[in-house]
Amino acid sequence: MNPRRKFEEAGGLSRIAQVVPGLAVVCALGSWLGAVSAAWAATSSLDAPLTESAPSHGSSVSSVLILLVLIIISAKIGGALMERIRQPAVLGELVLGVLLGNLSLVGVHGLDSMKSNEAIGILAELGVIFLLFEVGLESNIKQMLEVGASSFLVALVGVVVPMLLGWGVGAWFLPASGTLIHVFIGATLCATSVGITARVLKDLGKTSAKEARIILGAAVIDDVMGLVILAAASGIIKAADRGGAGISVLDVGYIVFKAVAFLVVALWIGTRLSPRMFSIASKLNVHGMLLAVGICFCFILSYLASRIELAPIVGAFAAGLILDPVHYQDFRERGEHSIEELIRPISSFLVPVFFVLMGARVDLRTFADSSILGFAFVLTVVAILGKQACALAVLERGLDRLSVGIGMIPRGEVGLIFASTGASLMLRGSPVVSSSTYSAVVIMVILTTLITPPLLKVSVARGDRQKRLRQQASSAAHP
Amino acid sequence: MNPRRKFEEAGGLSRIAQVVPGLAVVCALGSWLGAVSAAWAATSSLDAPLTESAPSHGSSVSSVLILLVLIIISAKIGGALMERIRQPAVLGELVLGVLLGNLSLVGVHGLDSMKSNEAIGILAELGVIFLLFEVGLESNIKQMLEVGASSFLVALVGVVVPMLLGWGVGAWFLPASGTLIHVFIGATLCATSVGITARVLKDLGKTSAKEARIILGAAVIDDVMGLVILAAASGIIKAADRGGAGISVLDVGYIVFKAVAFLVVALWIGTRLSPRMFSIASKLNVHGMLLAVGICFCFILSYLASRIELAPIVGAFAAGLILDPVHYQDFRERGEHSIEELIRPISSFLVPVFFVLMGARVDLRTFADSSILGFAFVLTVVAILGKQACALAVLERGLDRLSVGIGMIPRGEVGLIFASTGASLMLRGSPVVSSSTYSAVVIMVILTTLITPPLLKVSVARGDRQKRLRQQASSAAHP
Numbered sequence: 001m002n003p004r005r006k007f008e009e010a011g012g013l014s015r016i017a018q019v020v021p022g023l024a025v026v027c028a029l030g031s032w033l034g035a036v037s038a039a040w041a042a043t044s045s046l047d048a049p050l051t052e053s054a055p056s057h058g059s060s061v062s063s064v065l066i067l068l069v070l071i072i073i074s075a076k077i078g079g080a081l082m083e084r085i086r087q088p089a090v091l092g093e094l095v096l097g098v099l100l101g102n103l104s105l106v107g108v109h110g111l112d113s114m115k116s117n118e119a120i121g122i123l124a125e126l127g128v129i130f131l132l133f134e135v136g137l138e139s140n141i142k143q144m145l146e147v148g149a150s151s152f153l154v155a156l157v158g159v160v161v162p163m164l165l166g167w168g169v170g171a172w173f174l175p176a177s178g179t180l181i182h183v184f185i186g187a188t189l190c191a192t193s194v195g196i197t198a199r200v201l202k203d204l205g206k207t208s209a210k211e212a213r214i215i216l217g218a219a220v221i222d223d224v225m226g227l228v229i230l231a232a233a234s235g236i237i238k239a240a241d242r243g244g245a246g247i248s249v250l251d252v253g254y255i256v257f258k259a260v261a262f263l264v265v266a267l268w269i270g271t272r273l274s275p276r277m278f279s280i281a282s283k284l285n286v287h288g289m290l291l292a293v294g295i296c297f298c299f300i301l302s303y304l305a306s307r308i309e310l311a312p313i314v315g316a317f318a319a320g321l322i323l324d325p326v327h328y329q330d331f332r333e334r335g336e337h338s339i340e341e342l343i344r345p346i347s348s349f350l351v352p353v354f355f356v357l358m359g360a361r362v363d364l365r366t367f368a369d370s371s372i373l374g375f376a377f378v379l380t381v382v383a384i385l386g387k388q389a390c391a392l393a394v395l396e397r398g399l400d401r402l403s404v405g406i407g408m409i410p411r412g413e414v415g416l417i418f419a420s421t422g423a424s425l426m427l428r429g430s431p432v433v434s435s436s437t438y439s440a441v442v443i444m445v446i447l448t449t450l451i452t453p454p455l456l457k458v459s460v461a462r463g464d465r466q467k468r469l470r471q472q473a474s475s476a477a478h479p
Numbered sequence: 480m481n482p483r484r485k486f487e488e489a490g491g492l493s494r495i496a497q498v499v500p501g502l503a504v505v506c507a508l509g510s511w512l513g514a515v516s517a518a519w520a521a522t523s524s525l526d527a528p529l530t531e532s533a534p535s536h537g538s539s540v541s542s543v544l545i546l547l548v549l550i551i552i553s554a555k556i557g558g559a560l561m562e563r564i565r566q567p568a569v570l571g572e573l574v575l576g577v578l579l580g581n582l583s584l585v586g587v588h589g590l591d592s593m594k595s596n597e598a599i600g601i602l603a604e605l606g607v608i609f610l611l612f613e614v615g616l617e618s619n620i621k622q623m624l625e626v627g628a629s630s631f632l633v634a635l636v637g638v639v640v641p642m643l644l645g646w647g648v649g650a651w652f653l654p655a656s657g658t659l660i661h662v663f664i665g666a667t668l669c670a671t672s673v674g675i676t677a678r679v680l681k682d683l684g685k686t687s688a689k690e691a692r693i694i695l696g697a698a699v700i701d702d703v704m705g706l707v708i709l710a711a712a713s714g715i716i717k718a719a720d721r722g723g724a725g726i727s728v729l730d731v732g733y734i735v736f737k738a739v740a741f742l743v744v745a746l747w748i749g750t751r752l753s754p755r756m757f758s759i760a761s762k763l764n765v766h767g768m769l770l771a772v773g774i775c776f777c778f779i780l781s782y783l784a785s786r787i788e789l790a791p792i793v794g795a796f797a798a799g800l801i802l803d804p805v806h807y808q809d810f811r812e813r814g815e816h817s818i819e820e821l822i823r824p825i826s827s828f829l830v831p832v833f834f835v836l837m838g839a840r841v842d843l844r845t846f847a848d849s850s851i852l853g854f855a856f857v858l859t860v861v862a863i864l865g866k867q868a869c870a871l872a873v874l875e876r877g878l879d880r881l882s883v884g885i886g887m888i889p890r891g892e893v894g895l896i897f898a899s900t901g902a903s904l905m906l907r908g909s910p911v912v913s914s915s916t917y918s919a920v921v922i923m924v925i926l927t928t929l930i931t932p933p934l935l936k937v938s939v940a941r942g943d944r945q946k947r948l949r950q951q952a953s954s955a956a957h958p
Contacts, residue, residue, distance in 0.1 A: 060597070060600075061601060061604040061608075061785070061791060062785040062791065064605075065608075065778045065782040065785070066779075068778055069775045069779055069782070072775050073771075073775060076760075076767075076768055076772075079765040080764065080765045080768075083764070118539070118597050118598060119598050122539065122540060122543050122601075122602075123598075126540075129544075284556070285562070286558040286559045286562060287558070287568065288555075288831075289555055291824055291828065292554070292827075292831075295828060299547055299548045300544075300545075302541075302544055303541050303548070306540070306541040307541065312544065345770055345823075345824045345825055346824055346825050348766070348767035348821075349770065352767075
C-alpha cells in the first residue's frame, strides 16, 4: 500500500491536525502567510493597467476583498493564538494587526494601502459602531441609571486625576514650556476610549455585569467631559496666543448643553418613539424589516452624536440601551429573531476589521526614538495609575473596583484627537503639542490599548474569585 | 377628557396605523421624506469646516451613516409598496433608488454624493457578492451539473440571437457605419447580468427550482462568453483600425482557457479543499470562526474571478455552490448556525444597498433626448425578444421555459461595460460606440433591469399554475 494512499485513508491533513492540535495553528499560520503574500502580490499589482481588451469589473472592489480576507484570517488566527494562552481574542487581533501594519519595516510594502483604504476604514468604523450597539442592547436605561451616580463619579475622578498627574509630568519633563502647555498634556490623558474595554468584556462574557455598566456609563460621560475640556483648553490657549477674547463661559456652556441635551433627548424621546416606530414598521411587513429598523435607529443616533462632536459610538451605545425586545413584540410573535441575534453575524464580520486596523495603524517606528521613550514611559505609567483612582469612586459595595479602574485605561483614538488638536494650536509661534510630545502621546495610546486586555482579564478573574469566596464565607456563616 | 389624552389611550399613531393599514405606508413615506431632507441637510453641510475647538470624530463616517439610513429606509418603503401591489420587493428598491438619484432634477442636489461615495459603492458591491453567495449556498454542484447541458445551450442561444438581432438593428438605424460597428452594437446585447434575476427569484422563494438553476448556470457561462466576445471584437476592431495584427486565435484561446480553468479548478479543488479547511478551522475554535471561513472562501473566489476579468459575483456564486453543510459538520455538532443562516442578516443589510444604488445611478435625463429614443426603444425590444429564444434551448421537459427566457433579460452593468469599452475604441478616427449609441445602450440597460421583476413575477405565477394543472390532469388520468 503506498504511503500517499494510506495518508489519505487516514483523513489526510485534517486527521493529522486532529491528532496534533498544535498543527492546526501551524496550518493556519501557513495559510496566513499565504494570504499575506497573495494580498501583497495583489495590491501591488493593482496599479497595473487593466488589459483594454477585457471588461473591467471594478479593480477597487477586488482590493477590498483581498484586504478583508487578510484581515479576517489575521483576526481569527490572532484570536485563536491568544485564546490558547488564555488571553482575550481582541489582543490577538490587535497584535496581528500591528504585525500586518509594520511589514514595511522588513521591506514588504504591499500592504501599506490597507491603512489608507477608505472603504476598509469605513467598514472598521461601522464595526465599532455595531460593537457598541450590541453591547448597549445587552443593557437598558434603567440598569444604567442604577449605577449612574457611580458612573458619574468614576468619569469625574478619571478625568481630574490623570489630568493633574499629566500636568505634573509635563512640568517635570518640559520645565521650559509654559503652564498652559503642561495643562494641555494633562488634557490628553483624560479621555477614555471604550471600544477595547467593551470588546474585552464581551470576550469574557461580562457585558451585563454591574462593573461593566459603570465603566460604559463613565465612558459616555467621559466623552462629554473630554469635549468640554478640549474646547475650553483650546479656547484659552487661542486667547492667550492672540491676547484677545478666547472661548467664553457661554461657549463652553453651549457645548455642555448640546451634549447633555443629545443624551437626555435621545434616551427620553427614543424610549417613547421606539415602540411606535416598530409598530409602524411591522405593518409594512417586508422581509428584513426588524433588522433594518434596528440598524437605522443605531445609525441615526450615531450620526447625531457625531454631528455634535461626540463619538459616533456614544450614539450607537445609546441606541442599544433604548431598544428593548418589548418594543418589537409584534415581530417576535411572528417568529423573528431578536435584534441582538440579527446583529451578531454582522458584528462578527465587521468588529475584527476595526481591531486589526487599529493594530495596523500602530507605527512601531515611533518606539525607535530613544530620546522620547523616557517621557513616553512616564506618561504611560501616569495614564494607567491616574485611572486607578476611578476604583475609589465606585459607590456600590462588594463590586470589583480594580476592574473598573483597569477598564478605564485605554485612551484609543480620543487621546490622539486631543494630541493632534494640540499640534495644530500655536502658542507664541510654536505648537502647543510639539512633535516629540505627540510621539510620546502616541506611544501612551498604544501601550494603554495593548495592556488593557491582559490586565482586565486577570483582574476580572481575581474579582470573580473574591466574590465566590465571599459567597462561601457568607453561606458558611449563615448555613 | 381631552382629545389628546384620548388619542394616546387609544394607542396613538400606532393604533391608527393598525386600524387603517394604508396609513402605515403614509407614515413611512413621511419618515422617508424626513430622512431625505435630513440627509440633504447633512451631506450638503458636510463640506463646512468643523469647529476647530472640538474634536472631529471623522466626518466621512457620519456621511456614510446618514446615506445608509436613507438607503435602508428607501429600500424598505419601496419594498413594502411593491409587495402591496404584489410585485417583487427589489422593484421597489430600484424605483426608490431612481427617485433618490434623480432628485437633482427637481433642484435637490444634496444627495448627489451618494452615487460617488466610495464606501457606499463598495458596500453595494459587497451586497451583490453576498447575494450571489447566498443563492449559491441554496444549490450545489451536482444539481447545477444536472441542468448543465440546458444552461450551456441557454447561454449560447442567449448570446447568438441577441447579437444577430442587435447587428440588424445597428445596420437599420446606422446604415452609414461599417459592419464592425453593427457587430459591436450586437455584442452589447449578449451579456446577462444575473443580480436582478437572482434577487427576484429569492423574493419569490424560487432559488432552488430547476429553472432558477438553469438561469444561474447560463449566466455564469454567459459571463465567460461575453469576456471572449468583447476581447475578440475589440481585438478585431483594433486590428482594422491600425491595419496591423489584432487579437490572435491564441489570445482568444488563452482568455477562454483562463476563465474555464478558473471555474473547473475552483469547483474541483474547492470541493476537496473545503472540508479540510473547515476541519482545521474548527480546531482553532474561536468565536465566529465558521462565518469567517465562509466569508473568506467567498471573497477569495470573488477576488480570483475578478483577477481574470470575470465578474466577482461569478466567484461568489461558485463559492456558494461548493460549500455544503456536510463540510462543517464539526461546527454544526457544537450547535452553531449554518453558514446560510449566518449570512442572511449580513445580506439583508447590504443587498438593498446594491439595488437602491443601482437605481440611483440611473440618469433620467438620458430619456430626454428624443432623437435617440426610437433607436433605444427598438434596441430594448430586440434585447428582450432576443433572450426569449433561450426558452427554446431548455432540454428538460415540463419546465417553465418562459421564465427562463425572461430571467435572462437583464443586462445590468455588463452591458454598460461593453458600451464603454466600445466608446473608448476608435475606428477611422471616431469611437465605435458614439455618444448617442451609448445613451441608447444605457436606456436599454435601464429598461431591461426595470422590466424583469414584474415580468418574471407574472411568468413564474403562470408556470406554477400550469404545473398544478398538469399534475391535476395526470392524477385525474391515473387516479
